[in-house]
Amino acid sequence: MKSYRQIVEAAKTEIPEVTVDEVQANQENGGDFVLLDVRDEDEYRAGYIPDAVHVTRGMLEFSVENYIPDREQKVIVYCAAGLRSLLAAKSLREMGYTDTVSMAGGYRDWAAAGYATAQDKSMSNEQLDRYSRHFMLTEVGEKGQSKLLDAKVLLVGAGGLGSPAGVYLGAAGIGHLGIIDSDVVELSNLQRQILHRTEAVGTPKVQSAATTIKSLNPDVDVTPYNLRLTAENVEDIFAEYDVIVDGCDNFATRYLVNDAAVLMNKPIVHGSIFQFEGQVSLFKPNEGPCYRCMYPIPPPPGMVPS
Amino acid sequence: MLPGIIGVMMATEAIKYIIGIGEPLIGRLILYEALGMTYREVKIYRDADCPICGENPSITQLIDDYDAAAENPETFAPAAG
Numbered sequence A: 001m002k003s004y005r006q007i008v009e010a011a012k013t014e015i016p017e018v019t020v021d022e023v024q025a026n027q028e029n030g031g032d033f034v035l036l037d038v039r040d041e042d043e044y045r046a047g048y049i050p051d052a053v054h055v056t057r058g059m060l061e062f063s064v065e066n067y068i069p070d071r072e073q074k075v076i077v078y079c080a081a082g083l084r085s086l087l088a089a090k091s092l093r094e095m096g097y098t099d100t101v102s103m104a105g106g107y108r109d110w111a112a113a114g115y116a117t118a119q120d121k122s123m124s125n126e127q128l129d130r131y132s133r134h135f136m137l138t139e140v141g142e143k144g145q146s147k148l149l150d151a152k153v154l155l156v157g158a159g160g161l162g163s164p165a166g167v168y169l170g171a172a173g174i175g176h177l178g179i180i181d182s183d184v185v186e187l188s189n190l191q192r193q194i195l196h197r198t199e200a201v202g203t204p205k206v207q208s209a210a211t212t213i214k215s216l217n218p219d220v221d222v223t224p225y226n227l228r229l230t231a232e233n234v235e236d237i238f239a240e241y242d243v244i245v246d247g248c249d250n251f252a253t254r255y256l257v258n259d260a261a262v263l264m265n266k267p268i269v270h271g272s273i274f275q276f277e278g279q280v281s282l283f284k285p286n287e288g289p290c291y292r293c294m295y296p297i298p299p300p301p302g303m304v305p306s
Numbered sequence B: 001m002l003p004g005i006i007g008v009m010m011a012t013e014a015i016k017y018i019i020g021i022g023e024p025l026i027g028r029l030i031l032y033e034a035l036g037m038t039y040r041e042v043k044i045y046r047d048a049d050c051p052i053c054g055e056n057p058s059i060t061q062l063i064d065d066y067d068a069a070a071e072n073p074e075t076f077a078p079a080a081g
């Protein structure tokens, strides 16, 4: 039987240790290494070293490969005070990582030395619970969720495409969702436009959409625009958003959205459907084609895009 | 149903883009057909002659009336001047 002290002493004979000063100097000189934080979620939340990759000691062996696929990569491991990081670095060696070291003194000494730390936007207990399934996806995590909560997305159209898009964007916790539509909810919309409920028939779509999204997720700040997008208002509205989700149902708006987004350098998530066929793409000005690259001018009147 | 599938794909693309993960659909068009339940991807390219994002665009500001232009497609893309 071994005591924890014996296990730590054994790890020290195998794993080199570096000081916080060495790590800081190395980071400043742009050294090629990954800084790996193996502390628990609540410790990480309270502050971490900028650019550190976070995998808890408990999840280390299961998910470290997702973050550090290259086993030759130099990895500097840290925890709160430098013990768990020794054991974690030893475990990484057993997994075939060839160059793992432990930062002596851990985050405690790093912070005490006055070196740079970072902290993610803090979330309420309710948010931590609400988005907990996102946190299980390593690619999303709390960082990804913070980006969603800070994001500003504009939905053009609260109809067939805007409805499912709006429901999922709202549920996922997009912090600011603008919705433009000048229509009123009709009974014939309800078979597919899932943002709207029977009792909303006769009311503006943007109002019905805002009500549904707010009841789904009160975190979402919804701005309804009960109007038609025009060459006069488009720039003022687009200026407020990072991403345009275009689910409009007419060519005039589709070309207007495209032109304004290209001129203002905003990405458009494009979608359209016709009968049983649908298409999706992402138009990113300067990086890929726009809608007009595919269709310079619209088809003759009478054809409807969605 | 079809709008649900396409709309949720759109939401997925928006979320991927915001978080900065995965392969965005830049230069790729996904075509989904519900009756055959088929799903295809085609590459789409920037057009050097695109009236708005091409090398010598004819549209350098918004056109006045998109509704009127939609009735008469030729007016949508003024000739390069």
Ligand SMILES: [Zn+2]
Pocket (backbone or CB within 6 Å): A289, A290, A291, A292, A293, A294, B046, B047, B050, B051, B052, B053, B054
């Ligand atoms: Zn173009």
